[in-house]
Amino acid sequence: MTDSIKKHLWADIVNAPALPGVYAWYYSPEITDYDLEQTISRLKECREADRSAAEALVRETLDNRVFRHFREDPYHAVIEGPLKPTYSGTLEHNFRVSGGLVQRIVDDPDRLRTIRNVLDMSAPMFASPLYMGMATELRTRLATHKSLIERYRRLHRQEAEPARNTDAGFAWQIAKRKIPPDRLIVFTCTTAADDKTAVDIENILNRIYYPILGRN
Template identity: 30%
Template sequence: MTDSVQLSHFSMLDVDQAPESPGLYAWYVSFRAGPHDWKTKPSADGDQAIGSFLNLLRKYAGYYEPMPINLSGRGSYGAKWEGSLELDYPLREPTEGAQPGDDDLLQRLETLVGSLDTEERRRVMSSILHRASPVFSSPLYIGVATNLQERLRKHRMDYTRTHDWLREHPEDAEIIRARGKNFGQRAAARSIAMEHLEAWIIDLADEENDEVTKKHLRNTAESAEWLLHRLYSPILGRQ
């Protein structure tokens, strides 16, 4: 028996080419770096490319940084406790004077910096990360659609509108990052470049027949979407 489920992928720039059929899709962000990022940049203080490449890694890791968790509770005599629990994200840009509290984490970060100390090692790191998405990574977002092309174009439109808004209102980025109503808004608020976003799709067009109607396909796809959300916890999905 042959597998009739079709798997393909499209850049956000090219979603007009996606099929107009039911299916599932997942958004990923690819790591992009070129020779200008990993080539040696001599200076009086050493190779400046080490620090700039590390910042590139930090920016990419930041796309996956979880949002803070809001907590609340009640104590004795009606006292109310509430606050926000924020992950100590290991690749976040360190604040002045701050040091990781975990010796193992500090050693890991020092090892990471050491692995970027030559042009060739930076090139290899870039190649690994570029190939890792989506094979090794969790998706940013998983969705289901009756018409894949229409749905992906809607994501692009939401992204474009939000991106244009934030150019004029950068102060709104954190609010949209935390409360954005859709994937396009949340991706734009994390400053992910459109050309770095790509959607991998499972096209279910060939699965439709007299017994399996488009409605049945949609229901099955929605069940699969529910399961995949719980398996992979996409960082920009609905909470």
């Protein structure tokens, strides 16, 4: 039998259940009050004189504050066929902001306020998980995640990138993408106290929800 799902903020991880279970990390995107007001003010000043500059500002703001945290790493691809040459290389995530979205924001910069407010409340209801896992003791496992994230935020450029499907790999990605830890949320759900229930649930959840920064 499982308990109800519980939400833990970054500062609250120490209070996670000391029980077996599954967990999921989420990131709540943030556009600060300062960035919001500065962007709206600059858009209103420049959109008539230089619309292309206003459009570039919208794209830059959305990319820096929202989209870059979720951009996929490159894929390594191989194309081959019978009696054909073999091609291999990397495929970059070609991410483009909708032109219609940019135009509407330039025309009405204040709509950024509504966008910011919805984004601020979007996790987890509208969000994909960053990482999902299981633990024989949730409190200890999540404390390990927190410690690794803090470590790689200090040192990630000085050490080789760990495997993506590990606790260290997840922490590395958080540091690499400069995701603010205080915007991370983790949800826990305890499970039966045996050695397979949480494993089975994690296996299923990873295959139907596709966490962005780590899949087992």
